Amino acid sequence: MTNKAVAMLRARALTVTVDLAIFTVRQHELQTLLVRRGNEPFRGVLALPGGFVRPGEGLDDAAVRELSEETGVNGRKLHLEQLQAYGAPDRDPRGRVITVAYLALGHGLPAPQAGTDAQAADWIPVASALSSNVRLAFDHEAILRDALERARSKLEYTTVAAAFCPEPFTVADLRHVYEAVWAAPLDPSNFRRKVTRATGFIVPTGQFRTPEIGRPAPLYRRGNSQVLFPPLLRSVA
Amino acid sequence: MTNKAVAMLRARALTVTVDLAIFTVRQHELQTLLVRRGNEPFRGVLALPGGFVRPGEGLDDAAVRELSEETGVNGRKLHLEQLQAYGAPDRDPRGRVITVAYLALGHGLPAPQAGTDAQAADWIPVASALSSNVRLAFDHEAILRDALERARSKLEYTTVAAAFCPEPFTVADLRHVYEAVWAAPLDPSNFRRKVTRATGFIVPTGQFRTPEIGRPAPLYRRGNSQVLFPPLLRSVA
């Protein structure tokens, strides 16, 4: 088999990249990491960080590597999940390139480092990145929109929101995450009840944090649960 | 740019396939289409239908083509959506092959035709395909499990269940779909209320179908809505 099979594989070879939609919450606002491309095509245009999948490298491994190259953060400490593959034949002017998009959620991410392929990288509010007067390279705007929608719905029925919060955190910190990602205000009382009732979402540390003004808030850390039951639904408005 | 860029693409070339988890409901049971492989590797082993993505062919186009080659059905008439990409480096013994998995849902699918790469193809109950005494080629068992879970949750908050029903259909037909996919019985009364209250899920035709025994049932066709509100949740049991 081998010779014939390998020859068949070669004849059908394409190129595969990974692209990352990395979200974080800063100043009560959802932001994403974008790079300004240093090479053609789309030189000088904003794009999602990403790069080629290396031979012998798994897709998840490639995503972790790119994440670490672009942000200096160990990707295994962040929430990282595959979004989906994008493979329109004309999505890359260089030829046939399929990309596998990933969604990463983190907190306290450092000022990004410019990689080999990127002149500069910086955190940009997602709302700005998706506004009509910003153009993104390739089909990255569509990817970013899909990633945002995925993140929004994941907050409903999983506990990933805690990935945005540096430990230890308060219930209000967590609420600010929901408010930033959903771009909607939430009732503090009811939010608190739901979040504390759901088992395994957050666990109290016994410590408190005293704000500049007001009653001290209990501190929590992330629990074991991945799923959130009952779910925290967005209002239908 | 072109020469250098193209050379770079070539150097990093991989192979990409699409694989299809095609579901249908027959005899009140969820079934999937599997082929018995005619070539190495995994010759004689059951596998999901699929094949190589051709140069210049979009991923969705490749999925539609494979679907039509394997089932003879025009894929654009079925519900077809991408699941995700699978790219573990050792998932194919021939070398580096990434696959993009698709989920297809249909009704009245014909007896399948054996393709070039498949000795035979047939509908198999999903429960059997996932049972411990059936082995699937490559990582297709994991893909099939993911596809099943996706289909199950899609039934909750979208109207895709109607894709399983040949038009016109009764409320009981639709309920049998939910019961087959979720592998759980549902209360006919409450199911009927939810399904008819949700706007745009099913619309009455005015016709009736008289069963061998019992009161005639109104016939419906699919509505316009893609999303199902309020959602039809699985019981937590």
Place this chain on the structure above:
DNA sequence: CCAAAAGTGTTGCGTCTACACCCATGG
């Protein structure tokens, strides 16, 4: 009349929203 399937009513339970109210702290 009976069996079977379609369809309606009703009750009880739980959850959510909205908002009033109390608690703990710094100034």
Place this chain on the structure above:
DNA sequence: CCATGGGTGTAGACGCAACACTTTTGG
């Protein structure tokens, strides 16, 4: 004492599971 944010109580609306009950057909 006040302002501010943390935290609890509660009433009304709503949704849903469970199940009794009625309707419509063929035999």
